Amino acid sequence: MTEAVETRHFIQQMIDADIERGQWGQPGDRSVITTRFPPEPNGFLHIGHAKSILLNHGIAKEYGGRFILRFDDTNPVKEEQTFVDSIKHDVEWLGADWDGEVRFASDYFEQMYDWAVELIRKGLAYVDEQPVEDIRAQRGNLKEPGKESPYRDRPVEESLDLFERMKNGEFGNGEKVLRARIDMGSPNMNLRDPLMYRIVNATHHRTGDAWHIYPMYDWAHGLEDSIEGVTNSLCTLEFEDHRPLYDWFIEAINKDRDEKIHHPRQTEFSRLAISYTNMSKRYMKQLVDEGHVSGWDDPRMITIAGFRRRGYTARSLRMLATDVGVTKFNALVDMGRVENMIREDLNERAPRRMGVLDPVKLTITNWGEHGDDDRVEMMPVANHPKDESFGTREIPFGKDLYIEREDFMEDPPKKFFRLGPGREVRLRAGYWVTCTDYTKDADGKVTEIFCTYDPQTRGGNNPPPDAEGKVRKVKGTLHWVHGPSAIRAEVRQFDRLYMAERPGKKTGNHLDDLNPDSLEVLDGALVEPSLASRGPDEPEWEDGIRRFQFERQGYFCLDPDSTSEKPIFNRTVTLKDSWAKQQ
Ligand code: ATP
Numbered sequence: 001m002t003e004a005v006e007t008r009h010f011i012q013q014m015i016d017a018d019i020e021r022g023q024w025g026q027p028g029d030r031s032v033i034t035t036r037f038p039p040e041p042n043g044f045l046h047i048g049h050a051k052s053i054l055l056n057h058g059i060a061k062e063y064g065g066r067f068i069l070r071f072d073d074t075n076p077v078k079e080e081q082t083f084v085d086s087i088k089h090d091v092e093w094l095g096a097d098w099d100g101e102v103r104f105a106s107d108y109f110e111q112m113y114d115w116a117v118e119l120i121r122k123g124l125a126y127v128d129e130q131p132v133e134d135i136r137a138q139r140g141n142l143k144e145p146g147k148e149s150p151y152r153d154r155p156v157e158e159s160l161d162l163f164e165r166m167k168n169g170e171f172g173n174g175e176k177v178l179r180a181r182i183d184m185g186s187p188n189m190n191l192r193d194p195l196m197y198r199i200v201n202a203t204h205h206r207t208g209d210a211w212h213i214y215p216m217y218d219w220a221h222g223l224e225d226s227i228e229g230v231t232n233s234l235c236t237l238e239f240e241d242h243r244p245l246y247d248w249f250i251e252a253i254n255k256d257r258d259e260k261i262h263h264p265r266q267t268e269f270s271r272l273a274i275s276y277t278n279m280s281k282r283y284m285k286q287l288v289d290e291g292h293v294s295g296w297d298d299p300r301m302i303t304i305a306g307f308r309r310r311g312y313t314a315r316s317l318r319m320l321a322t323d324v325g326v327t328k329f330n331a332l333v334d335m336g337r338v339e340n341m342i343r344e345d346l347n348e349r350a351p352r353r354m355g356v357l358d359p360v361k362l363t364i365t366n367w368g369e370h371g372d373d374d375r376v377e378m379m380p381v382a383n384h385p386k387d388e389s390f391g392t393r394e395i396p397f398g399k400d401l402y403i404e405r406e407d408f409m410e411d412p413p414k415k416f417f418r419l420g421p422g423r424e425v426r427l428r429a430g431y432w433v434t435c436t437d438y439t440k441d442a443d444g445k446v447t448e449i450f451c452t453y454d455p456q457t458r459g460g461n462n463p464p465p466d467a468e469g470k471v472r473k474v475k476g477t478l479h480w481v482h483g484p485s486a487i488r489a490e491v492r493q494f495d496r497l498y499m500a501e502r503p504g505k506k507t508g509n510h511l512d513d514l515n516p517d518s519l520e521v522l523d524g525a526l527v528e529p530s531l532a533s534r535g536p537d538e539p540e541w542e543d544g545i546r547r548f549q550f551e552r553q554g555y556f557c558l559d560p561d562s563t564s565e566k567p568i569f570n571r572t573v574t575l576k577d578s579w580a581k582q583q
């Protein structure tokens with residue numbers, strides 16, 4: 001898998017042509033290219049946002065231009081500083097370094113206000129006093145034109161006066177709005193005298209109580225882009241119908257003006273949608289607020305923070321973005337494809353360890369035949385099967401071991417190449433053992449397995465041929481831990497949060513499709529002692545999160561809730577796509 005894009009997508013081709021033509025300056029000047037990521041700080045970012053960030057940042061980087069991180073903080077009611085902080089962290093984590101300081105739309109409120117006044121003066125905007133519901137009712141529909149407001153032709157002076165008083169806080173919420181004066185008969189509904197400002201008497205997370213009017217998205221967005229010198233305003237397909245309005249506002253400001261403001265180009269691409277997830281902030285917020293998950297960063301969430309906590313790497317998200325590409329067609333990406341990216345990355349980069357998630361005791365009865373029952377042998381084992389640079393470590397082996405409960409059967413079928421009475425298996429990097437006996441409790445649960453070991457199989461290697469030259473063989477290799485030195489750990493295994501490919505499609509309520517078994521907590525897992533702290537052989541990850549493959553089990557990362565007494569491991573992904581088989 002390469003991270004490089006092989007074919008140039010339609011946005012790159014468009015920008016190439018712009019540069020050649022000199023759309024933004026001197027022909028050939030690439031460094032003028034400026035993109036931005038404009039999140040509203042009203043929630044955590046999700047994987048769809050990651051696609052947008054990587055696209056915008058990637059383009060700026062490719063052309064040697066600028067990538068701007070701007071908070072679209074135009075709604076004081078829903079926005080919070082905590083979201084600003086989490087977003088900055090996520091963008092940084094993705095490796096999308098931004099140009100200069102973080103920008104805020106609220107820094108431009110004064111400038112936007114002045115431009116709105118200009119529009120009123122030019123007869124291109126007016127204050128409407130009808131209730132918002134009436135305004136909505138008069139918009140008409142795709143078949144019928146809208147109805148003009150009785151305030152549409154009011155004198156400019158009146159609108160100027162009212163607009164200033166709106167700004168000064170003289171009116172209640174919803175009492176008045178500023179509207180663009182465009183065309184109530186336009187076939188494009190967005191051009192039917194859209195709202196530019198509404199009254200919101202609320203405290204803003206940055207500007208406090210300075211403002212009582214707040215700009216609407218369509219009015220604000222293009223102006224923010226213009227102020228920052230953005231050349232390419234990339235957004236998702238639903239904004240295609242808004243593009244004429246985007247352009248109209250910039251042209252309205254530039255009308256009869258000597259000094260024109262910069263006119264960015266809006267281009268739409270398809271949003272990322274992934275099966276078995278819901279990327280609407282409203283629904284994500286509901287999951288958090290109603291306690292269906294532990295928080296925005298719950299490892300089952302489709303948020304960047306959730307994915308990170310689950311063990312996903314930034315690299316795997318970059319691989320996904322490249323793999324999915326940039327198009328104009330909305331398509332549902334299979335969750336299995338997302339999981340394959342992280343599998344591919346972790347397969348290359350995660351060191352191997354042994355951990356027994358559901359342990360059952362295994363005792364080697366002939367271990368201390370010479371009176372040295374306590375003997376512990378250190379067994380060297382490679383940290384990566386295909387990459388020697390990962391080195392080797394030594395793990396203790398002795399009389400008291402634990403293996404995975406599911407690796408033993410009292411009465412196994414022939415094809416069960418694991419342990420059962422009379423059967424022999426290889427304990428990985430340990431010895432070969434043969435089961436001689438086992439005990440059960442009153443409920444019939446196996447409590448202990450007894451084995452003998454073959455001292456000639458040290459390191460898990462084949463024993464020498466017997467007298468007739470025959471070499472004994474085993475089919476199964478099991479992972480294990482050494483009881484006295486193992487560390488007790490909690491393991492959190494996640495399944496998909498939703499059971500339906502498109503949550504809520506059937507009943508209209510996404511909660512109906514929640515998977516009741518999306519979290520399984522195993523609190524008696526035992527892991528090898530090397531996991532206690534990062535040893536010299538353990539690679540350091542760019543984000544400091546410790547990630548591993550637990551052999552035969554999957555990929556895991558250390559959860560931030562871990563303590564020195566009790567590490568917690570989150571299962572990032574299984575080794576194979578078990579879901580695809582189930583379906
Ligand atoms: P909401 O409108 O509910 O707040 P949003 O997802 O649109 O949610 P924004 O913060 O407005 O959130 O989005 C920031 C940027 O991310 C926008 O440029 C938007 O086009 C882009 N974006 C949002 N969702 C996706 C997605 N699924 N795929 C790609 N880009 C997306």
Ligand code: MG
Nearest residue numbers: 039040072217
């Ligand atoms: Mg939005």
